[in-house]
Amino acid sequence: MAVRKDVQKSANGKLIGKEALQRTGFATALGAVFATIGSAVGLGNIWKFPYLTGENGGAAFIIVYLISTLLVGLPVMIAEIMMGREARSNAIETMRKLSPSKSQPWWLIGVAGVLSAFLIMAFYTEVAGWVFAYVFKSISGGLLSTDPAVTSQAFTNLVSSPFQSLLWQWIVLALMSLIIIRGVSKGIEATTKRLLPLLLVLLIIIDIRSLTLPGAVEGLKFLFTPDFSKLTGAAILTAMGLAFFKLSVGMGTMTTYGSYWKDDQNIPSTTARVMLSDLAVSMLAGLAIFPAVFAFGFEPTAGPSLLFITIPSVFASMPFGNIFMVLFFLLASFAATGAMLSLFEVPVAFLAENTKMGRVKATVITAVLLGVIGSTAALSSSTLANFTVFGKTMFDLYDYLSSNLLLPIGGLFIAIFTGWVWGAENIRKALSNHGTLKNEMVVNAVIVIIKFVTPVLLILVLLNGLGIV
Numbered sequence: 001m002a003v004r005k006d007v008q009k010s011a012n013g014k015l016i017g018k019e020a021l022q023r024t025g026f027a028t029a030l031g032a033v034f035a036t037i038g039s040a041v042g043l044g045n046i047w048k049f050p051y052l053t054g055e056n057g058g059a060a061f062i063i064v065y066l067i068s069t070l071l072v073g074l075p076v077m078i079a080e081i082m083m084g085r086e087a088r089s090n091a092i093e094t095m096r097k098l099s100p101s102k103s104q105p106w107w108l109i110g111v112a113g114v115l116s117a118f119l120i121m122a123f124y125t126e127v128a129g130w131v132f133a134y135v136f137k138s139i140s141g142g143l144l145s146t147d148p149a150v151t152s153q154a155f156t157n158l159v160s161s162p163f164q165s166l167l168w169q170w171i172v173l174a175l176m177s178l179i180i181i182r183g184v185s186k187g188i189e190a191t192t193k194r195l196l197p198l199l200l201v202l203l204i205i206i207d208i209r210s211l212t213l214p215g216a217v218e219g220l221k222f223l224f225t226p227d228f229s230k231l232t233g234a235a236i237l238t239a240m241g242l243a244f245f246k247l248s249v250g251m252g253t254m255t256t257y258g259s260y261w262k263d264d265q266n267i268p269s270t271t272a273r274v275m276l277s278d279l280a281v282s283m284l285a286g287l288a289i290f291p292a293v294f295a296f297g298f299e300p301t302a303g304p305s306l307l308f309i310t311i312p313s314v315f316a317s318m319p320f321g322n323i324f325m326v327l328f329f330l331l332a333s334f335a336a337t338g339a340m341l342s343l344f345e346v347p348v349a350f351l352a353e354n355t356k357m358g359r360v361k362a363t364v365i366t367a368v369l370l371g372v373i374g375s376t377a378a379l380s381s382s383t384l385a386n387f388t389v390f391g392k393t394m395f396d397l398y399d400y401l402s403s404n405l406l407l408p409i410g411g412l413f414i415a416i417f418t419g420w421v422w423g424a425e426n427i428r429k430a431l432s433n434h435g436t437l438k439n440e441m442v443v444n445a446v447i448v449i450i451k452f453v454t455p456v457l458l459i460l461v462l463l464n465g466l467g468i469v
């Protein structure tokens with residue numbers, strides 16, 4: 001693990017000064033790729049992608065999602081990783097370092113990112129808590145019923161119990177803290193490198209099971225036959241928000257991770273691989289879920305409860321279903337872990353670097369804050385069920401605000417800053433690794449897209465999706 005040369009050491013070998021950080025980054029290029037894919041692949045793929053596709057017209061929604069990923073999500077990911085690596089700093093400090101004049105408040109993009117990380121973690125740790133709870137419940141066989149009324153009751157029992165909701169959320173927070181405290185390489189990199197291959201193997205096992213069920217073809221038809229009548233402005237905004245959420249962009253996660261990437265990594269081609277891997281996992285998740293759902297005659301458009309009510313009944317309907325159910329929730333918990341580590345790292349990197357508190361204290365403070373904010377989401381099906389803002393519970397509000405507003409708006413400002421303020425020359429240097437890569441065509445395409453296509457599309461979709469145009 002190479003410590004950067006400019007990091008100073010005091011006489012006793014301890015790191016000192018502002019660079020006295022865990023600025024060691026990921027140990028290997030492959031580790032950086034694993035951690036970054038680990039951030040992108042998460043409940044967004046396994047929980048959100050399938051139910052949003054179900055709600056919004058199947059394949060038609062996937063097409064809009066793909067376009068958003070290519071023209072908006074990927075360019076913003078490239079911008080974030082590039083800026084993080086240039087500045088070698090956390091999300092806020094990166095914007096401050098790269099902005100041309102200290103009087104321009106571009107660092108506010110970083111501040112918005114840290115706030116988004118808290119908002120997303122608030123509901124994400126709750127859903128992850130349900131997933132962890134379901135790993136245990138499915139091992140004990142407690143979820144095995146082909147009757148959705150029974151599995152629905154089991155889910156209601158979990159979410160309507162304040163004690164259970166908080167307990168599982170806090171277990172998740174404690175586990176993530178233990179990994180984050182170990183550091184970027186020994187904690188995040190080491191964990192994602194182990195979990196990601198396992199996740200893939202488990203997903204493929206479930207895909208084979210699902211696709212070989214009689215009647216599976218109905219699920220394939222649903223996934224691949226577009227219904228364009230459902231594509232409203234709001235649905236298109238949702239597709240774009242999902243692209244941001246799934247790629248972990250628009251808020252500084254990728255900026256933070258980019259600051260741990262290696263100097264010689266090829267950013268455009270590696271981020272494209274991250275995007276394709278994320279897409280592949282989403283499709284594999286869709287192929288695991290829909291063919292089985294249709295094969296047993298269940299409703300595909302079951303909303304967020306698809307994962308926790310329909311899926312257990314689907315598994316209960318097949319031979320050895322209990323084993324597949326355990327594997328399924330296990331892989332979902334692996335996916336959630338990689339994503340949560342990257343969310344956690346955003347405030348931790350900022351606190352550890354910009355104050356003198358060090359990584360352990362920064363992690364504890366972040367976890368405690370998350371426990372407090374997150375509890376308002378965790379209790380939104382019980383104690384706080386009647387507490388709504390704009391007609392949404394805290395859980396739904398955090399989800400809506402982050403995916404449909406904060407991430408796209410964050411992405412818009414990141415694109416504008418990169419393309420128009422930081423500028424083409426800097427982008428050219430950074431993406432060619434200061435002239436060592438011969439990738440002019442790709443870099444020129446990125447510059448045009450980030451300057452013109454990404455911001456225009458974002459503005460149009462935001463205005464339209466919010467009902468302003």
Ligand code: PHE
Binds near residue numbers: 247339
């Ligand atoms: N990309 C993650 C997922 O799909 C969620 C996430 C969003 C992670 C934003 C980090 C930042 O589940």
